Amino acid sequence: MSLTRQEVEKIAHLARLSITEQEMPVYVSSLSAIVAFVDELSRADVGDVAPMAHPLVGQTQRLRPDVVTDSDCHEKYQANAPQVQAGLYVVPRVIE
Amino acid sequence: MLHNLFIGELADLLARRQVSSVELTRHFLERIVRLNPGLNALVTLTGDSALAAAAAADARIGAGESAPLLGIPLIHKDIFCTDGVRTSCGSRMLDNFVAPYDATVVERLRSAGGVMLGKANMDEFAMGSSNETSYYGPVRNPWDTTRVPGGSSGGSAAATAARLAPFATGTDTGGSIRQPAALTGVTGFKPTYGRVSRYGMIAFASSLDQAGVFARSAADVALVLQAMAGFDPKDSTSVNQPVPDYHAALQHPLAGLRIGLLKEFFEGLEPRAAALIEDALKVYRSAGAVTVDVSLPSLPLSVPTYYVVAPAECSSNLSRFDGVRFGYRCEAPKDLLDLYKRSRGEGFGAEVKRRIMTGTYVLSAGYFDAYYLKAQKARQRIADDFRTAFDSVDLVIGPTTPTPAFPIGAKVDDPITMYLNDIYTIGANLAGLPAMSLPCGYVDGLPMGLQLIGPHFAESALLNAAHRYQLETDWHRHVPRGYES
Numbered sequence: 191m192s193l194t195r196q197e198v199e200k201i202a203h204l205a206r207l208s209i210t211e212q213e214m215p216v217y218v219s220s221l222s223a224i225v226a227f228v229d230e231l232s233r234a235d236v237g238d239v240a241p242m243a244h245p246l247v248g249q250t251q252r253l254r255p256d257v258v259t260d261s262d263c264h265e266k267y268q269a270n271a272p273q274v275q276a277g278l279y280v281v282p283r284v285i286e
Numbered sequence: 287m288l289h290n291l292f293i294g295e296l297a298d299l300l301a302r303r304q305v306s307s308v309e310l311t312r313h314f315l316e317r318i319v320r321l322n323p324g325l326n327a328l329v330t331l332t333g334d335s336a337l338a339a340a341a342a343a344d345a346r347i348g349a350g351e352s353a354p355l356l357g358i359p360l361i362h363k364d365i366f367c368t369d370g371v372r373t374s375c376g377s378r379m380l381d382n383f384v385a386p387y388d389a390t391v392v393e394r395l396r397s398a399g400g401v402m403l404g405k406a407n408m409d410e411f412a413m414g415s416s417n418e419t420s421y422y423g424p425v426r427n428p429w430d431t432t433r434v435p436g437g438s439s440g441g442s443a444a445a446t447a448a449r450l451a452p453f454a455t456g457t458d459t460g461g462s463i464r465q466p467a468a469l470t471g472v473t474g475f476k477p478t479y480g481r482v483s484r485y486g487m488i489a490f491a492s493s494l495d496q497a498g499v500f501a502r503s504a505a506d507v508a509l510v511l512q513a514m515a516g517f518d519p520k521d522s523t524s525v526n527q528p529v530p531d532y533h534a535a536l537q538h539p540l541a542g543l544r545i546g547l548l549k550e551f552f553e554g555l556e557p558r559a560a561a562l563i564e565d566a567l568k569v570y571r572s573a574g575a576v577t578v579d580v581s582l583p584s585l586p587l588s589v590p591t592y593y594v595v596a597p598a599e600c601s602s603n604l605s606r607f608d609g610v611r612f613g614y615r616c617e618a619p620k621d622l623l624d625l626y627k628r629s630r631g632e633g634f635g636a637e638v639k640r641r642i643m644t645g646t647y648v649l650s651a652g653y654f655d656a657y658y659l660k661a662q663k664a665r666q667r668i669a670d671d672f673r674t675a676f677d678s679v680d681l682v683i684g685p686t687t688p689t690p691a692f693p694i695g696a697k698v699d700d701p702i703t704m705y706l707n708d709i710y711t712i713g714a715n716l717a718g719l720p721a722m723s724l725p726c727g728y729v730d731g732l733p734m735g736l737q738l739i740g741p742h743f744a745e746s747a748l749l750n751a752a753h754r755y756q757l758e759t760d761w762h763r764h765v766p767r768g769y770e771s
Contacts, residue, residue, distance in 0.1 A: 201643045201646050201647050203627075204650065205630075205643055206623075206630055207627060208627040208628045208630070208632070209639070210631075217639075220640060221643060221647070224644050224702065227589075227590060227702050227705075228590040228648070230590045231591065231594065231657065231664060232656045236584070236664045236667050237667070239663050239670070240666060241665075241666060242662045242666040243662075245493060245716075245717060246479060249525070251523065252524075254519070263386065266386045267386050267611075269386070270384060271612060272613075279610050281622055
């Protein structure tokens with residue numbers, strides 16, 4: 191089981207990761223090794239069992255009422271942003 | 287020597303006013319300044335706020351308040367958000383990130399009176415078993431500074447072993463508390479999934495991540511876990527169940543305790559490691575415990591299962607790092623796609639990118655059924671096997687790791703060999719079980735860990751069994767050479 195350079199490029203694109211020329215051969219070989227390693231699963235007989243949905247028996251994700259519980263912290267949160275203007279996050283132009 | 291005392295002993299000195307929290311805090315800060323440069327265990331020191339918190343603790347003690355952690359110094363793994371303090375998660379991506387709020391674990395330990403000294407180095411985004419993937423460089427093992435301390439909570443483990451704090455927090459997704467605890471000769475505890483809040487703990491694999499403790503004894507772990515555990519409405523997987531008195535459960539006699547020996551844990555185990563486990567079993571048998579052979583037929587699937595489930599969740603969780611709202615942004619992006627790709631490509635290290643891509647692959651169209659769905663079925667089988675085993679035994683005992691600490695650099699180029707370090711620890715995460723590691727002897731002069739795994743919410747039983755072992759042995763009292771004074 192091995193991945194081609196084209197496949198790794200496609201995965202990197204889906205994951206929105208730039209991969210340099212120097213890094214690429216390392217990822218082609220290490221991802222191939224990992225896929226071959228986990229491929230043991232596709233051959234394993236796990237029988238007729240439902241896929242796990244939660245590690246604890248009978249537990250499900252708890253929901254809460256859709257109400258505001260926090261105060262307005264946007265200034266504090268945006269202090270971590272790379273670029274902000276008038277309370278908005280600034281990104282390169284999206285619409286030409 | 288204050289730094290060799292256990293939390294219970296320190297609390298006693300504080301309560302009797304024989305030492306103040308400020309003095310205690312100064313003592314540990316001095317050790318960090320002197321010893322951390324040789325270990326790289328801490329990435330941020332918060333001396334001023336520590337002294338202020340210590341003074342506040344002294345005031346509470348002066349007003350007659352008494353609590354087990356009041357005035358006790360600690361170190362947080364840098365995966366826990368700390369309001370106003372950089373929270374890097376060992377990554378260039380978050381090198382400039384100042385958390386705007388406290389993780390629930392941080393908030394609880396603070397209100398219990400704990401004094402944060404600083405933040406511990408770790409594998410980047412908790413992905414690693416050696417602490418070599420950190421943006422801030424590897425942590426060194428105090429038992430041999432040419433060797434790794436394990437990972438991902440390597441800084442917390444090394445700091446606890448070197449007596450830089452009486453305890454430290456950690457997180458365990460596939461063994462990230464137990465494996466470094468074993469490799470540095472300290473006691474490490476991973477609670478049941480959902481027992482401790484994950485709110486404010488930067489997510490790696492949300493169905494596996496659980497916060498826990500590094501300390502030097504099971505009794506100390508009990509005190510810390512007491513403060514950390516409990517329901518948190520801010521974590522949708524937090525379990526709403528009362529927290530028992532862990533410390534009160536420590537003294538139960540072990541007569542009649544049924545200990546399971548997992549066939550799969552002992553097959554192929556190195557004879558010197560197996561001999562240490564056998565020595566530990568003698569301690570348990572002489573306390574009246576009985577050992578029972580058990581088998582988990584699906585356990586050999588645990589490592590491949592983990593390396594599908596964990597990367598899948600990681601690829602989803604780490605999609606939030608987009609160079610827009612927080613974290614690293616590349617220089618001069620030419621468009622939005624370029625901003626995403628280069629910010630992530632430059633901000634994440636090699637292992638994190640490898641796991642994101644593994645996860646993206648196993649979740650992609652055409653591969654989902656073969657890998658992710660199959661892995662979740664295998665995971666259910668592993669959990670079912672554990673449940674069957676716990677019908678006939680109270681807990682399971684085995685090694686924490688196959689070998690002691692390995693040299694820095696020995697496995698960095700071979701991800702599969704690195705992943706196999708976690709062969710004995712991953713099962714508990716896949717099944718959501720509580721598990722711990724405690725020191726049980728040496729191979730080649732390096733510490734090895736005894737692992738205890740229990741059924742869901744059996745924290746008390748594990749701590750009880752570990753405490754009784756530590757009453758009969760003194761491995762947990764050994765100090766690495768050079769860190770005694």
